[in-house]
Amino acid sequence: MNEQNDIHLQNSENPTPGTHEGAEGNSEIQKLQKQIQDLEVQVKEKEGKYLYLYAEFENFKKRSIKERSDLIKFGWESVARDLLQTADNLDRAIAHVPAGTDQNFMNGLTMILNEFRSSLQKQGVEVIETSAKPFDPNFHEAVGQMPSELPEGSVAQEHTRGYTLYGRLLRPARVVLSSGNTK
Numbered sequence: 685m686n687e688q689n690d691i692h693l694q695n696s697e698n699p700t701p702g703t704h705e706g707a708e709g710n711s712e713i714q715k716l717q718k719q720i721q722d723l724e725v726q727v728k729e730k731e732g733k734y735l736y737l738y739a740e741f742e743n744f745k746k747r748s749i750k751e752r753s754d755l756i757k758f759g760w761e762s763v764a765r766d767l768l769q770t771a772d773n774l775d776r777a778i779a780h781v782p783a784g785t786d787q788n789f790m791n792g793l794t795m796i797l798n799e800f801r802s803s804l805q806k807q808g809v810e811v812i813e814t815s816a817k818p819f820d821p822n823f824h825e826a827v828g829q830m831p832s833e834l835p836e837g838s839v840a841q842e843h844t845r846g847y848t849l850y851g852r853l854l855r856p857a858r859v860v861l862s863s864g865n866t867k
Contacts, residue, residue: 812846825856836864
């Protein structure tokens with residue numbers, strides 16, 4: 685009889701699924717499904733944020749590499765600008781050498797100037813060509829106008845040479861513009 689009571693007690697503690705417990709089971713399943721959907725939405729949001737941050741980090745790396753490259757290329761820009769004054773002064777010295785000066789001395793100065801310009805060119809400094817070209821405000825600075833055979837607005841004379849550093853303007857060429865043929 686003890687065994688029958690034990691079996692009867694077990695059955696009363698663990699009722700068979702039926703009418704009463706089935707409704708509670710469905711609501712529990714619905715809660716779990718809702719929780720799963722919420723978690724899936726959260727995972728998608730986090731995945732989107734991760735992809736966004738990953739893309740931002742890749743862009744940051746590319747910008748950093750470009751900035752370092754530009755720093756190496758253009759970091760000495762102010763020094764190059766100062767050295768251009770030296771090249772200008774050597775040009776002026778050669779242009780104003782008195783007649784009768786030793787030719788070897790003149791050749792030496794010219795060689796030094798050419799070597800100096802060659803060194804600047806190796807470092808990315810290029811001369812802006814101006815002769816008989818139309819005025820370009822991106823590379824030229826007009827300091828005057830004069831009558832000439834050239835079309836109006838063309839560069840008639842170069843006052844001071846202009847230079848670029850790897851294509852970036854280092855110093856504009858100071859030029860005199862043609863006002864056209866005034867007869």
